[in-house]
Amino acid sequence: MGADFGLIIPPDDIASYLPGSAMEVRAVFLVGFMASGKSSVGQELARRLDWDFVDLDARIESRERQTIPEIFRDSGESGFRLAETSALRHLLTESLQRSSVVALGGGAFIQETNRVLLRQWPSVFLEAPVSELWQRSLADGIERPLRGDSEQFARLYAERLPCYRQAAITIVTSGKDPASICAEIERKLQSWGTGAVGSSQISPARSGTGESQ
Numbered sequence: 001m002g003a004d005f006g007l008i009i010p011p012d013d014i015a016s017y018l019p020g021s022a023m024e025v026r027a028v029f030l031v032g033f034m035a036s037g038k039s040s041v042g043q044e045l046a047r048r049l050d051w052d053f054v055d056l057d058a059r060i061e062s063r064e065r066q067t068i069p070e071i072f073r074d075s076g077e078s079g080f081r082l083a084e085t086s087a088l089r090h091l092l093t094e095s096l097q098r099s100s101v102v103a104l105g106g107g108a109f110i111q112e113t114n115r116v117l118l119r120q121w122p123s124v125f126l127e128a129p130v131s132e133l134w135q136r137s138l139a140d141g142i143e144r145p146l147r148g149d150s151e152q153f154a155r156l157y158a159e160r161l162p163c164y165r166q167a168a169i170t171i172v173t174s175g176k177d178p179a180s181i182c183a184e185i186e187r188k189l190q191s192w193g194t195g196a197v198g199s200s201q202i203s204p205a206r207s208g209t210g211e212s213q
């Protein structure tokens with residue numbers, strides 16, 4: 001039942017924290033390969049919706065008190081994946097207190113456990129040609145332990161594509177600026193939620209609850 005647009009009923013203590021009768025937290029999860037723009041589009045979408053922006057990799061780093069490259073170096077990819085699933089589970093069960101746009105790391109949606117955790121929530125795959133992603137990954141200066149060379153990068157992308165395709169919504173991002181990508185996401189989210197969800201569901205879900213994190 002995808003039509004609830006990622007609705008969760010927060011624990012009792014949050015009721016007093018939310019304004020009025022708003023007892024709902026909504027979220028959308030951005031998925032896609034390295035350098036697909038999950039963070040920049042996510043920040044822009046959160047700004048437009050007046051929702052919080054959550055970067056799962058940043059959550060992992062603060063929970064583990066290590067950078068992503070350090071986690072890979074000390075615990076390997078398997079250790080990183082455990083930390084990633086644990087951070088996602090924690091986010092979904094305990095710390096998603098306000099409506100949020102969540103950017104996942106490039107491998108998060110590849111783990112079946114994570115896809116199961118996210119089943120009730122809208123996921124958006126940001127799709128772009130792998131050659132473009134490779135160029136962007138070289139340009140953005142972010143250290144990515146799994147980037148490898150261009151052939152390894154392309155191979156990993158091809159392996160992962162079937163998983164990304166399981167996202168509820170796909171947006172082709174090539175040649176589009178963040179504002180038009182966000183507008184497209186908002187439109188698709190509305191039709192994705194047809195039935196139980198009206199357009200008001202992606203209007204700001206809170207009013208005057210304070211600052212974003």
Ligand code: S3P
Nearest residue numbers: 033034035105106107144145146
């Ligand atoms: C990973 C992508 C990274 C980060 C980690 C693993 C991956 O995030 O989670 O290095 O497996 O593709 P970005 O997609 O934000 O680069």
